[in-house]
Every structure is written in C-alpha cells, then in structure tokens.
C-alpha cells in the first residue's frame with residue numbers, strides 16, 4: 001500500500017484546503033421516549049479530503065458519516081429502527097452500553113444479521129450516563145466501519161454538568177487513494193491484519209477534513225472524543241490549553257489534568273475532557289494528534305466576544321454510574337493469552353475444532369492470531385459465569401503488537417498491569433501494549449452471550465475474538 005498522503009502532506013493539505021462548511025455540521029437527534037430514531041444504513045458521499053478535492057463514496061447512517069449523534073438521558077429507553085439499504089448484511093452494536101443481551105447487535109451471537117432490504121428494531125434502557133457509540137458488528141464490520149458506518153450515542157446525566165458547551169468529536173483515520181476513493185484493494189489485506197491493522201492516511205474529526213469548534217474566551221467546554229478508527233491508536237492534545245480528563249469509555253474518573261502528554265485513545269475508546277478556554281478573543285488553538293509529529297485536524301475558533309471570567313474551581317467529578325464494582329475477591333479466574341501476528345507468528349492453533357499449522361491458518365482461513373491457542377470465534381464459550389460472580393481475567397499480550405481488548409455488556413476495572421500499578425476507572429476497552437499483561441475484573445451481572453475481542457477490527461477478523469456466557 002503506497003502512502004499517498006504523507007503526514008507532512010496531510011498537514012499542508014489541511015492548511016491549504018480548509019473546509020468552509022461552517023460550524024456544527026454534525027446532526028443530532030434526541031430520542032424522546034415516544035419517538036424512535038430511524039437509522040438508514042446506505043451509501044453517500046463525503047468531502048473527506050477537503051474542498052477542491054474529489055469527494056469520497058462512503059457508507060453512512062442516512063448516507064452521512066459519522067451518523068447522527070443520538071442523545072438520551074440516563075435511564076431512558078431508547079428505540080432505534082435500523083433499516084439496511086446496503087447490499088451486505090449489517091447490525092448495530094451499542095458500544096459500552098450495559099444493555100439487554102438481545103439488543104447487543106452481534107451477528108450470529110445475539111441476533112441474525114439484518115439482510116439487505118430488511119430492518120431491525122432495537123429497544124433498550126441506557127443505565128449509565130456518558131459517551132458511547134454505535135457501529136456494525138458483523139463479520140464484515142472492519143470494511144463497514146472503514147467505509148464510514150459509525151455514530152455517537154450520548155447519554156446525558158440526569159442533572160446538567162457545569163459546562164457552557166458540549167462537543168462530540170468522532171475521530172477516524174481513513175485509507176483513501178488519490179482519486180478520493182476508499183482504498184479497496186487493501187480491504188481485508190492479511191499483511192495489515194498480521195501487523196498493526198488497517199492504518200489510514202487521512203484523519204477526520206466528525207467526518208470533516210478540518211473541523212472548527214466554536215469557542216468563546218472564558219467558557220468551560222466538554223470535549224467528548226470517540227475513536228471510530230479501525231486500528232490506529234491516537235493521542236490528542238489542545239495547543240496552549242490545559243485539559244482535565246473526566247471520563248474514560250463513558251465512565252467518570254476523578255478529574256486529572258493532562259499535561260503535554262495528551263490523552264491516548266485506542267480504537268473504540270472514548271475520553272471526555274473538560275477545558276477552560278483561556279485563549280484570547282479572535283485566536284485559534286489546534287486540536288492535535290501527537291502520537292508522532294503533531295498533526296492538526298481540528299481547531300478551537302474563538303469568536304470576538306470579550307472574555308468572561310473563568311471558573312475558579314476545577315471541574316467537579318461527574319456523578320458515578322450504577323456499575324457494580326468488584327471487591328478484589330474473584331470467584332472465577334482465568335488467563336487469556338494472546339499470540340500470533342507478524343514477528344511472532346502462530347506455529348499452530350485450533351480453528352473450528354481442527355488443529356492447523358500457521359501457514360494453513362493464514363493462507364486458507366485468513367487467521368493469524370489466537371486466544372489461548374484458538375483462532376477465531378469458537379463454538380464453545382471461553383467461560384461460563386454464574387450470574388453475579390466476580391470474574392478476573394488475566395490478559396497476556398504475548399505478541400509484538402498492541403491490542404485494544406473490548407468486553408461486551410459490562411465495564412471492568414484493572415486490578416494489575418505487569419505486576420505494577422493498574423490504571424484507574426471503569427472501562428469497556430483496555431489497551432495492552434506488546435508484552436503487557438493486564439488483569440481485569442468485573443461483576444458478571446448481565447445474563448447472555450457476550451463477546452470479548454480485540455477492537456483493532458482487522459485483528460478481530462483474523463483471529464482475536466471469543467465469547468463468554470453469563471447464566472440467568
């Protein structure tokens with residue numbers, strides 16, 4: 001895959017081809033109890049490369065990428081009709097929502113895939129306030145997310161949080177060719193799958209080539225980052241501004257100032273930041289991806305209004321969500337050892353109940369990774385939990401690549417990280433770097449069949465997926 005826009009070219013491009021579409025291009029729908037949201041998965045076009053460059057054919061909800069921001073209030077019942085006007089089966093997964101298993105949107109595990117021309121009605125309660133998102137969860141979801149099927153689901157706290165503006169930022173990298181097309185020859189590429197996954201060459205915020213966020217001196221902003229990237233791990237900061245990290249994966253953390261390091265967001269993860277707008281009227285501040293040479297794809301644009309007084313106190317912690325917390329006394333413990341990938345390839349693994357050598361797995365089945373020696377979705381669950389049991393899973397990344405492990409239907413805490421200090425807070429997706437070893441614990445209180453998989457979607461589809469069952 002040739003690099004068509006180098007990082008530097010991307011920087012030049014974003015300056016030279018600034019979008020003039022104006023503010024707030026992102027549509028929003030609020031789901032009142034009585035009113036269902038209608039999402040139509042269909043094709044569309046997006047100006048991912050900016051003005052004066054070719055448009056990109058995409059797949060989106062309502063033909064738009066990202067799809068509408070769905071907003072609800074904590075405790076609401078959400079009703080969403082998915083209508084599939086694509087020519088492939090799809091579903092909707094509500095990432096991070098602790099919902100009824102039948103509504104989790106995992107094809108062949110919790111529902112049949114929604115065929116072209118068919119519809120499916122999702123109906124579930126949202127128990128936690130926070131930043132969540134939705135996307136397809138079928139065997140081809142790497143391609144479907146890559147083509148643009150993703151959107152944010154924001155659940156507001158019952159009492160308003162003290163900020164002046166609440167901004168959703170869906171970040172995503174795309175692999176786009178010179179003609180503005182999604183690079184199709186590399187969809188499903190096994191080389192990518194065995195390495196870091198599909199990494200893009202174009203970065204968008206809310207589907208915009210260069211997103212501008214209205215700002216006013218003295219305001220306090222809540223920025224909700226959502227990663228819809230297939231595989232890229234990103235790190236963000238805001239030029240010249242301090243920010244408090246207040247939530248991860250929708251769950252509150254004690255506010256902590258992020259310094260020059262920025263905040264790391266692996267595929268599917270979310271981070272809520274609160275930022276005091278300390279800049280001067282009329283100024284601008286870039287929101288930068290800083291995992292490598294800093295790259296601006298969005299900015300705060302201060303209007304000319306005179307500065308109002310900044311709040312003196314740091315933000316209060318967000319109110320907690322009703323997630324049951326492990327007590328450090330797991331009644332079920334297991335190991336999940338991750339193997340395979342480039343530079344430490346599988347010698348052999350079980351695939352569909354058959355033991356196969358690494359070469360056969362890769363060339364005949366596209367499998368290059370395994371969990372506990374099993375590649376791909378097994379027939380039998382990884383484990384069965386008693387309802388209410390405290391489960392601890394020690395995940396061992398015995399590969400040369402990072403992985404973002406996502407647990408469905410529950411949020412977990414880290415209880416150990418390579419024997420050292422675990423990271424704080426509840427999460428639904430945890431990043432393990434190469435040779436890292438992280439123990440997570442959670443209360444298995446949600447009955448049904450739930451997936452546990454790498455959210456680098458190319459890794460998932462090439463072996464890194466399994467499931468577990470929680471009893472009634």
Ligand SMILES: [Cu+2]
Pocket residue numbers: 402403404454455456459460464
């Ligand atoms: Cu992975």
